[in-house]
Amino acid sequence: MAANATPRIRSTRLIVGLEIHVELATRTKMFSRAPSPACPEFQDSEPNTLVDPVVAGLPGALPVMNRRAVEMSAMVGMALGCTIARTSRWDRKNYFYPDLPKGYQISQYDLPLCGDGAIDIPAAAGGTARIGIIRAHLEEDTGKLGHELPGGQRYEGSLVDLNRAGTPLLEIVTEPDFACAEDVVTFAQELRTLCMFLGVTEGVMQRGHMRFEPNINVVIDTEDGREYRTPVVEVKNLNSFRALRGAIEHEASRQVEAWLADGRVMGPGAKSTRGWDDERQVTLLQREKEDAHDYRYFPDPDLVEVEIDEAWLEAIRAELPELPMARRERFVREFGMLEKDARVLVGDRELCRFFESCQQQAVTAGMPAPEAGAGVAKILLNAGAKRSNERGVAIHELGIGPARVAGIAKLRADGAIDAQGGDALFGILCERDEDPAALAAAEGLIKVRDDAAMDRWIAESIEANAAAAEDVRSGKQAAIGRLVGHVMKASGGAADAKEVRERMLERLGGGA
Amino acid sequence: MVPDPPRELREVVAAVRSGTASAEEETRGILDRIERFDPGLNAFHEVFAEEALAAAREIDRRVAAGDDPGPLAGAVIAVKDNIATTLGRTTCSSRMLESWRSPFNATCVERLLAAGAIVVGKTNLDEFAMGSSGEHCAWGPVRNPWDPERVPGGSSAGSAAAVAAGLCHAALGSDTGGSIRQPAAFTGCVGLKPSYGRVSRYGLVAFGSSLDQVGPLTRSVADAALLLEVIGGNDRLDSTSAATDVAGIAAAAESGTGRLDGVRVGLPSEYLSDSNHPAVNESVRAAAAAMERLGATLVEVHLPLTEIGISTYYVIAPAEASSNLARFDGIRYGRRAEPRAGEDLESIYARSRGEGFGAEVQRRIMIGTYVLSAGYYDAYYRRALQVRRLIGEEFARAFTACDVLLGPTAPTPAFKLGSQRDPLSMYLCDVYTVNAPIAGICGVSVPGGFVEEDGKPLPMGLQLQAPAFAEGGLLRAAACLETALGRCPLAC
Numbered sequence A: 001m002a003a004n005a006t007p008r009i010r011s012t013r014l015i016v017g018l019e020i021h022v023e024l025a026t027r028t029k030m031f032s033r034a035p036s037p038a039c040p041e042f043q044d045s046e047p048n049t050l051v052d053p054v055v056a057g058l059p060g061a062l063p064v065m066n067r068r069a070v071e072m073s074a075m076v077g078m079a080l081g082c083t084i085a086r087t088s089r090w091d092r093k094n095y096f097y098p099d100l101p102k103g104y105q106i107s108q109y110d111l112p113l114c115g116d117g118a119i120d121i122p123a124a125a126g127g128t129a130r131i132g133i134i135r136a137h138l139e140e141d142t143g144k145l146g147h148e149l150p151g152g153q154r155y156e157g158s159l160v161d162l163n164r165a166g167t168p169l170l171e172i173v174t175e176p177d178f179a180c181a182e183d184v185v186t187f188a189q190e191l192r193t194l195c196m197f198l199g200v201t202e203g204v205m206q207r208g209h210m211r212f213e214p215n216i217n218v219v220i221d222t223e224d225g226r227e228y229r230t231p232v233v234e235v236k237n238l239n240s241f242r243a244l245r246g247a248i249e250h251e252a253s254r255q256v257e258a259w260l261a262d263g264r265v266m267g268p269g270a271k272s273t274r275g276w277d278d279e280r281q282v283t284l285l286q287r288e289k290e291d292a293h294d295y296r297y298f299p300d301p302d303l304v305e306v307e308i309d310e311a312w313l314e315a316i317r318a319e320l321p322e323l324p325m326a327r328r329e330r331f332v333r334e335f336g337m338l339e340k341d342a343r344v345l346v347g348d349r350e351l352c353r354f355f356e357s358c359q360q361q362a363v364t365a366g367m368p369a370p371e372a373g374a375g376v377a378k379i380l381l382n383a384g385a386k387r388s389n390e391r392g393v394a395i396h397e398l399g400i401g402p403a404r405v406a407g408i409a410k411l412r413a414d415g416a417i418d419a420q421g422g423d424a425l426f427g428i429l430c431e432r433d434e435d436p437a438a439l440a441a442a443e444g445l446i447k448v449r450d451d452a453a454m455d456r457w458i459a460e461s462i463e464a465n466a467a468a469a470e471d472v473r474s475g476k477q478a479a480i481g482r483l484v485g486h487v488m489k490a491s492g493g494a495a496d497a498k499e500v501r502e503r504m505l506e507r508l509g510g511g512a
Numbered sequence B: 001m002v003p004d005p006p007r008e009l010r011e012v013v014a015a016v017r018s019g020t021a022s023a024e025e026e027t028r029g030i031l032d033r034i035e036r037f038d039p040g041l042n043a044f045h046e047v048f049a050e051e052a053l054a055a056a057r058e059i060d061r062r063v064a065a066g067d068d069p070g071p072l073a074g075a076v077i078a079v080k081d082n083i084a085t086t087l088g089r090t091t092c093s094s095r096m097l098e099s100w101r102s103p104f105n106a107t108c109v110e111r112l113l114a115a116g117a118i119v120v121g122k123t124n125l126d127e128f129a130m131g132s133s134g135e136h137c138a139w140g141p142v143r144n145p146w147d148p149e150r151v152p153g154g155s156s157a158g159s160a161a162a163v164a165a166g167l168c169h170a171a172l173g174s175d176t177g178g179s180i181r182q183p184a185a186f187t188g189c190v191g192l193k194p195s196y197g198r199v200s201r202y203g204l205v206a207f208g209s210s211l212d213q214v215g216p217l218t219r220s221v222a223d224a225a226l227l228l229e230v231i232g233g234n235d236r237l238d239s240t241s242a243a244t245d246v247a248g249i250a251a252a253a254e255s256g257t258g259r260l261d262g263v264r265v266g267l268p269s270e271y272l273s274d275s276n277h278p279a280v281n282e283s284v285r286a287a288a289a290a291m292e293r294l295g296a297t298l299v300e301v302h303l304p305l306t307e308i309g310i311s312t313y314y315v316i317a318p319a320e321a322s323s324n325l326a327r328f329d330g331i332r333y334g335r336r337a338e339p340r341a342g343e344d345l346e347s348i349y350a351r352s353r354g355e356g357f358g359a360e361v362q363r364r365i366m367i368g369t370y371v372l373s374a375g376y377y378d379a380y381y382r383r384a385l386q387v388r389r390l391i392g393e394e395f396a397r398a399f400t401a402c403d404v405l406l407g408p409t410a411p412t413p414a415f416k417l418g419s420q421r422d423p424l425s426m427y428l429c430d431v432y433t434v435n436a437p438i439a440g441i442c443g444v445s446v447p448g449g450f451v452e453e454d455g456k457p458l459p460m461g462l463q464l465q466a467p468a469f470a471e472g473g474l475l476r477a478a479a480c481l482e483t484a485l486g487r488c489p490l491a492c
Helices: A067-079 A181-197 A241-262 A310-319 A324-335 A339-346 A349-364 A369-391 A402-413 A419-431 A436-442 A451-464 A466-473 A477-490 A497-508 B009-018 B023-041 B049-064 B107-114 B157-164 B181-187 B221-231 B249-254 B278-293 B308-327 B345-356 B359-371 B378-401 B423-430 B435-439 B471-485
Strands: A009-023 A091-094 A104-107 A114-122 A128-140 A144-148 A154-161 A168-174 A210-222 A227-229 A233-235 A272-277 A282-288 B044-047 B076-080 B118-123 B170-175 B190-193 B213-218 B264-266 B297-299 B404-408 B442-453 B456-466
Touching: A009 A181, A009 A241, A067 A114, A067 A128, A067 A168, A067 A181, A067 A310, A091 B308, A104 A128, A114 A181, A128 A181, A181 A210, A181 A241, A181 A324, A181 A349, A210 A241, A233 A241, A241 A272, A241 A282, A324 A339, A324 A369, A339 A349, A339 A369, A349 A369, A349 A402, A369 A402, A369 A419, A402 A419, A402 A436, A419 A436, A451 A466, A451 A477, A451 A497, A466 A477, A466 A497, A477 A497, B009 B023, B009 B049, B009 B221, B023 B044, B023 B049, B023 B076, B023 B118, B023 B157, B044 B157, B049 B118, B076 B107, B076 B157, B107 B118, B107 B170, B107 B221, B118 B157, B157 B170, B157 B181, B157 B213, B170 B190, B170 B221, B181 B190, B181 B442, B181 B456, B190 B221, B190 B471, B213 B221, B221 B249, B221 B442, B221 B471, B249 B471, B264 B278, B264 B378, B278 B297, B278 B404, B278 B442, B278 B456, B278 B471, B308 B359, B308 B378, B308 B423, B308 B435, B359 B378, B378 B435, B404 B471, B442 B471, B456 B471
Parallel strands: A233 A272, B076 B118, B076 B170, B264 B297, B264 B404
Antiparallel strands: A009 A168, A009 A210, A091 A104, A114 A128, A128 A168, A144 A154, A210 A227, A210 A233, A272 A282, B044 B118, B170 B213, B190 B213, B190 B442, B404 B456, B442 B456
16 A cells, blocks of 8 residues: 555554563473573573583483473463363474574473463553463473673674573463553563562563563554554564563554555564564564474474373462462552552562561561551561662561561550651661660660650540440440540640550550 | 303303303303404494403402392393493484484493393494384495395394394394384394383484384393393383383293183284285294194284374374484584585585485485475374374274284395385385384284295294283293294304
8 A cells, every 4th residue: 555545544552462481490491300590599500501411402312391390380370360271282393493402392382281361450541451361381491592702702603502491481372452561561560470479480580581572563543434453563582571661662653654654464474573672772673474484393202291180280279379469459458558568568579478477576566467567568668678779688688587677666556666766776677686675775766755644635535535434444445445536636646546545444444 | 161152141141140151251252253243244333342341240240249240140232323322322323423422321221231231332223213124324234144135124233133143142122113023023033112111212312202112132032021121111211101010021921831822812814915925924824823732712803004004104203203303403413514604504404414314314304394394284194193093993902802913023034135225115114013113012023934035044023912011911922932933043
């Protein structure tokens, strides 16, 4: 279609589907006992040291399936609402490349491990968007080709490093359910958090633990009432959220411009693959699908089918922790936390564990659960986050233990210290381990309280609410609210409600 | 003094274990024969004389010290050169792997060594086990010890020739479509193809992974049973190896009183084809009669899919081979063509593989690549898998009526070198052997008498087949038949 004949565009709509590769952090590789570089212990190994006969594809070597990789994949599948196949199969994807030692990649073609799931994400347009999961299958990663010698010197030929070869890779494929780049990024971040929570990956993007490949096209409605769909573009190997967003946004406008220029629409052979140029923030054509490979998939005769029986499935299910989304909702509900605070605490599995043990300690120290949650969260997200930023150390790794965080929360709740005092205590306790109350006293951080005024307000309250006071004396503790309220009002809100309550009970002798 | 020709494996082992014979002397005897006869046979790629003698001395030392030297103590074994050994090279008789040294032993080799066996050398084969004559070798053909103008069969050509000529006590071969049984038939050995999954494939350089099995070539059925017990059994390095217990097979093979009362022997009419050599059909009939005399019941069964097995096999095996041999790309190991200025990767692959692989291997890679290609997969590969299932079902039906199947191992005795120029007629040599691997069942070839050609006696083979993991019954029937028909002597 010539540009001058193109009707005017009324509206455009973006359609994106996503493929995600997650490197599973098993100790050993997908089909051999060689250590895996996705496991933190081995991540900085010298080139070609995580190799055995199976990884190198030596004559006579045979693959043996890593059951843990299957379990991890099934956990991710379950978390994404997928059906876990009772029987799935390994297939060979045949092609030649120097980073592919066997001349084929073991993957799953028509019987994947997980299929047919969905998760809801908060949509940029408001409300939630349901993202369908077509499938999630396991495969082995390839090696890497490089042109740099160890030490950084340039090498004329190509160097093969097989450390990554054979690392278990979970490939998740979504339906084309995304309407904007923002939602894709939200989903990708959600998925990363989820996978980290499940303990299946370290989630370090720079190390390629997760790689994204969006499939993008645009539906163009023209003013003459017709609809055009631009050819689908797959952008390969994006390993940051920034690149993911950038590539989709760039394609959203580039495809409309291309259509205006050449009028090409979706159809057989029209699909192409592009790469992302991070410096110029553009996508670049890699290949048209016409010269796509024939991978000659066929079932791998070296491996048996994966049979997952009820008992194995149950054991995997039992391993599933509370998922990040559910946990976030619970934090908001139970601890009265802000959504944004809950997101920070749940964003990292270790931080979340730390928070939860602080909260437990605070409960042990006598704080009611909701206040304990809210109290320690406030400390971690203020005093903790501040020092974490300053020192470049994660909040849970600052050196302060959960019992100490709980101790500060208790002092705050008792009104013994103020916010500045809490912050100061936190700072000291990151450096040395002491009892927070003793430390607060030694450091002169305990607030001087006006006990005489408190006594006066309590007496006045009892006098003014004689009937309620009588109820409390006879054991009806519910009546205490009115008495405490009076004191709070009299103090102008400065009194500590908890303390007032305790003193009131002491005075009235109705305490438990 | 060591007897020459050498004794059978079990006699040697018994003598070495009891201290009445020296493993070193036995080994020396074998090495002398290799020196004498192998130049005319080309059965060995490599002979490990010093290493074998050192291993033998160690066995003798253990016997003298009162330690158990293992169930194969002093047995001198030759290993087909497509089975990985850390000793020497593992070439698969291919220029591609001319200088390949494996950093690991195949599981079957590890088990042999642990049992006190002495690995004496690596034997010649059709390149990557592709061939039925022993002629498709990178370094010259193997000759049949019964008539050097004739082939020993293949692909375990060197292993069969070495056993038949007394250049070892037994040998390991591999069978994908008949590569143990057919050369055993052509040379007068016993050749056992175990059920799929019985012997670990770890370390066997893959040809058709869903068909390949390692198995023994021996001079007697009892020797084959003993070797199977040593090399068989579950291996966690091979996902397709079966958990089925391998112990007791040797005992089962020797059980009874040499009679076959109650055993139902199926004799498929399809196995007695008019296109077989007449002497072959005669020897099968004679064997049937012998088994009947031993108390067996002859049962008529039908296996109409027998012939179609060849076309099924020559789709499935090349398909798997095309993928299995993709790793030989000259990048990490193996032959790499001298790079030319400005040459691209594709061209280096093509030239390395073109130089490294022989014609028959290239032919099968091309067939395999074709049948797996988009647009042809359904017509060839998928169809072949369907027929594979039908062949399995046909055997299963036959085995409701009989316990073992009797027939010829090959349609003819050994043919002359260079006489099978047409690949298709070569493929037809496997008509009676391809179906056992297709169905995963076990089969054994035992000597079935001689036919005279050009004034020379040529051995013929009888094949017995039994259901998967029924090697005990299979070998017992084979042992009875062997006793009834008599052993085949050494060729030289």
